[in-house]
Amino acid sequence: MNKLIIELTINNKKRKVETTPSTRLLDLIRDDLHLTGTKEGCGKGECGACTVIMNGELVASCLILAPQADGAVITTIEGIGDDKCLDPVQEAFIETGAVQCGFCTPGMILAARKLLEENPHPDEEEIKRGISGNLCRCTGYQKIFDAIKLAADRLSSRDGGRSEKNA
C-alpha cells in the first residue's frame, strides 16, 4: 500500500498526515490525530456517530476517504469548546440531561450546532430534520430536542456570536 501525505486544517490547526488512499477520514481522525471524540457506530453513514463538520458542512466521516479531505477544514467535537469554556450547545445538553450513554453525543452536538447556525430558531419539525442523520438509542430524543431549544434561546439572547466565532 503506498502512502500519501494530505494536509488539512482540523480544529483550527494545520496538520500534515501520512495516510493511504483507502483510509477513511474517521480512522485518520481517531487513530492518526488521536481525536477520539468522533465515534464509529455503524460505519455505513446511517447513525451519525462519526459526524464532523467539513468545509462548513455536516458529513459522516466514515463515508469519506482521507484523500477526499485533502485541503479541507474540519471541526470535530474537540474543536467547539474546551474544559474552561463549553459551547452553548454543549452546556444545554448537560443541563437538560440530553446525554445518557454519550456515544451519539459528539455527532448530535455537531448536528445541532450546524442546524442552529443555518436556522437560529428551528421549530420541532426542523429540529427533527436537522438531527435526522443522528441516532440516539437512549434518550428517546425528547431531552435532545429540549437541549437544542434551550441552546437556540440562549444563542439568540446572548450575542449569538459565539457559535460564529468557533465555526
Next chain:
Amino acid sequence: MHQRTVPCQYFAPQKIEEALEILSEYGKEIKVIAGGTDLLIQYYDRLYEINDWLDLKNIKELKDIRINKNQMEIGAMVTHTQLEKSEDIKKYFPVLSQAAADIGSPQIRNRGTVGGNIINASPAGDLLAPLMAYDAQFKLLSLQRESLISAEEFFIGPKKTILEPAQLLIQIILPLPPEKTYSCWIKIGKRKALIIATITLALVVEMAEDNKTVKDVKTCLGSVAPTPIEIKEIREKMIGKKFSELDFNQLGQIVEDKISPIDDIRGTREYRKDVAKNIMINALEEIDLARTGRPHNE
C-alpha cells in the same frame, strides 16, 4: 493483511480532460468516486480491493447548476443539498428538489451527488424517476467522443447502465418545462430519514394553454422494476383529455397493472402494487388541487 503487488494510486485532477486520460489509461482498474455515499458502503471492509481511485472533487465545472438558453445544465458533482436548495431547481423542477430533500440525511445529502445517484443506478435511486419524468439527458464524455443519452436508454438493469469504462458522466441536461406544468413527488418508505424507497412516483403533467386539457404527461416510478420506468399507457389515457374528466381510479389501476415489482425486505409485490395505485391517485389529486385551487370533482 492483504498484500498488494501494485501500489494503489489516488488521482484528483482539476480538469475533465485529465480525468478522461486517467480513465482511458486505467479503464476498469480504476474506481471513479464522487460523494462516496453509496460506493464506500459497497466497499466497506474491503476498501483494499480497489487498486486505484479517480476522485472528481477538484473539477469545479462539475459542481455548477446553470440555465443555458432553454435548458438546465446540472454538473454531475452537484450534491443533493445543492439540488434541494437551488432556487432555479425549486422553480423549474420542484420534484427533483423535493426528491433530493428526501434522500438520506443532512450528512448524506451534503456528500452524495446527482451523478453518483445516476451511475450507481439502484432501482431505488431517489433522483432517477424525477430525472426521467423531466426528460433528462445525460452527457457522457470519453477521449474520443461526446454523447447525449436519455435516462430511458441509460439504465439497463439493477446497477447496470450503458456507461463504458472510458466514459464519464459529466452533466445532466433538462429542458425547461413550459409554464403550465404541474408535478408531484411521492416517496414511500418505512421512515422519513435514511430509508431506501419502497416505491417512488414522479408525476409531471403539462397542461395546454386553457389549463384544462392535458398536453403531455410523464408517470415515472422507482423501486418497482429493475430500472426506473415510465408508464407510457397513462399518456394515451390523459393526453388531449380534460383534466376534470379524468378517472383517477382507472389511471391508478393502470399504474398498478403495468408495474412488475418484486418481494423484498422493503415490501412485497402485492403491497407495492396496491400502494402504486394509491399514490398515483394521490398525485393526480394533488396536481388537480394545484391547478384549480380546489379538490377534484367539486
